Amino acid sequence: MSVTLKDVAQAARVSVSTASRALTGTGLTSERTQQRLTRIARELGYRPNPIARGLKTGQSRLVALLVHNLTNASFQVMAEVVQARLKALGYQMLLCIGGDDAQQESDTLTTLVDHRIDGLIVVPTGKNGAQLETLAKDVPIVCLVRRDDATDLETVLADDPQGAYLGTRHLIELGHKRIGLIVGRRDTTSGRERLSGYIRALRESDIPVDDTLIHAGHFVPETGATCCRALLDLPRPPSAIFVANHEATLGVLRVTAERNIAIPNDLSLLCYEDMPWFEWHRPAISIVDNGARDLANLAVDRLLHRMDAKGNGNDGVREYRVGARLVQRDSCRRFDAAKSAKSKSPPSKSSAAKSPATKPAKV
Amino acid sequence: MSVTLKDVAQAARVSVSTASRALTGTGLTSERTQQRLTRIARELGYRPNPIARGLKTGQSRLVALLVHNLTNASFQVMAEVVQARLKALGYQMLLCIGGDDAQQESDTLTTLVDHRIDGLIVVPTGKNGAQLETLAKDVPIVCLVRRDDATDLETVLADDPQGAYLGTRHLIELGHKRIGLIVGRRDTTSGRERLSGYIRALRESDIPVDDTLIHAGHFVPETGATCCRALLDLPRPPSAIFVANHEATLGVLRVTAERNIAIPNDLSLLCYEDMPWFEWHRPAISIVDNGARDLANLAVDRLLHRMDAKGNGNDGVREYRVGARLVQRDSCRRFDAAKSAKSKSPPSKSSAAKSPATKPAKV
DNA sequence: CTGTTAGCGCGTTCAG
DNA sequence: CTGAACGCGCTAACAG
DSSP: OOOOHHHHHHHHTSOHHHHHHHHHTOSOSOHHHHHHHHHHHHHHTOOOOHHHHHHHHSOOSEEEEEESOSSSHHHHHHHHHHHHHHHHTTOEEEEEEOTTOHHHHHHHHHHHHHTTOSEEEEOOOSSOHHHHHHHTTTSOEEEESSOOTTOOOEEEEEOHHHHHHHHHHHHHHTTOOSEEEEEEOTTSHHHHHHHHHHHHHHHHTTOOOOGGGEEEEOSSHHHHHHHHHHHHTSSSOOSEEEEOOGGGHHHHHHHHHHTTOOTTTTOEEEEESOOGGGGTSSSOOEEEEOOHHHHHHHHHHHHHHHHHSTTOOOOSOOEEEEOOEEEOOSSOOOOOHHHHTTOOSSOOHHHHHHOOOSSOOOO | OOOOHHHHHHHHTSOHHHHHHHHHTOSOSOHHHHHHHHHHHHHHTOOOOHHHHHHHHSOOSEEEEEESOSSSHHHHHHHHHHHHHHHHTTOEEEEEEOTTOHHHHHHHHHHHHHTTOSEEEEOOOSSOHHHHHHHTTTSOEEEESSOOTTOOOEEEEEOHHHHHHHHHHHHHHTTOOSEEEEEEOTTSHHHHHHHHHHHHHHHHTTOOOOGGGEEEEOSSHHHHHHHHHHHHTSSSOOSEEEEOSGGGHHHHHHHHHHTTOOTTTTOEEEEESOOGGGGTSSSOOEEEEOOHHHHHHHHHHHHHHHHHSTTOOOOSOOEEEEOOEEEOOSSOOOOOHHHHTTOOSSOOHHHHHHOOOSSOOOO
């Protein structure tokens, strides 16, 4: 079926071992035979069999990426980045989808080590710490986006405290004082950290933290809708909403559209984690960019580092942070407290309907 | 490091082959030893090594999915579906991203066969037909979404002629007569087929085909913007636009937003291929659903079929179609030609701005 | 029904 | 510098 090392060796009238040495470039062969073998291998269209090689070396040239889903925009770019980087290095990516489920994660992990993966980048659920810790003895692991608190694994995180702080401060600087926050569950790293950044920014500006403005929920669009309604129905609704729960964004947008709330005129909206259509949306949605691309790149870097250092890598830093960035687009605007004070009630349909262009047409 | 078959055999005081037979369940062992071996294998935590097994059997329990990207919503759900289905059957998915590039596709294909994948589902670029044809001799292949005309491979396609027909007819039934079409490049199957469906629907209703209403372009958002502007700037602009080029949708939405064109009041909009946020968007965007989920499922079914039939499968049907469905949401509305005839000029900003709610708030 | 033997394709000793 | 031999873990012939 396919040409093997033996074929090459025979054609070159040398032994398989010589052929092996020459082609793997161990430098333990004469320059001449080396070149000769490479040439004839190419002529024959020889391709080493990774399976056979793996059986011998214990490696597979396979690296796994385990994420929760492909709906989340960050996971999409991470998958693309990891795949691209690895391919360039001769690795293939095994993409696994764990659904943020402990059982699925556990199952997946065991079959992955079965396949003798050379490395693993995982967004942990946080519920299989022991297993991860065990696996880490056999294969280099890098945690991404979330930390598994039960482990001591190398971890690449977004700088969520900073990101939430930057975003909140931005809104404050625009004059907002009542800033609604829709954030992730408190039992996730990101949920906690983004909340803390929000609070820090508020404190720094001596704005009292109003618990009724803070909603933590599951990572689904419905959360956004529910929380957004709750926020808008407040006696004193916020003038800005910071959606720091990425998945909730859709729900928020729906509710604001349904209620004909003009963004940013009636309400400023700041979201977390970019999506391709955010900048195509009108108004283009301002975001705090968590740096998915850089997170993925760094995770790959760290993984490769550990794969090179094979085993003796229990040194050095263990946790990395990729800074967040504020990307200002058109969904946040200056809030004039005095001016809008006239309307006590939540933004009425009529007022929303009356506000025409959120910005002048560009074309 | 990990417990091997030998370990199990020793513990059970049998030969490796007996152990192998018992555990693989060939039925060539006594009931007793079978159960005994299974038990002690479990106790020892034995996990078969797929690499070693693969070297022997020539299989890898690896199935590859090669798509163009993960930005396209259809590819996302396909990846999720394929991964889930395969995992349930003990296979791992190798996800590769080819970027719709001939060279990348070619490279990827060769490294995939190197890894002795047991099967391949590929969205072909159409430029590596010969290579695909060759590979197909060694490994079961199913083409998805696009056909590679240079090959005779089993192919699972969306019913694009039907989908475009359904969509166009829907708009016609709503009273639209000038229907703009933004569609994919003519050198792709989907591009051609969707165009044909559009034309058929028009013909059927005796509506003349106006070439100025038809725009074919590359699969990028910019295409949508450009084409949408061209359409709107026509002396007699369309009353509805059918965006049958999925990637172009973003561009169209931007332009309509920029020009403050109220959907569906000023313009009906129908898109192709669903995205999660379409139904969260306000107005919720009506679509022609290409059935990405079912396409993926069918592709997996067919692939598994061929993998079972190993080699002797040059029989039976070679091409499948997954029917399209019209999903009516809120972006299309009845067009009253007489009433709107008063405004000859393209929808003006003022008129757009005046139209408030696209539909009554639900909440 | 079971043990023995022989590779799968490759890397890696160990002698020349 | 090169060839011969061995084994990675497992399955599949062949005997018993």
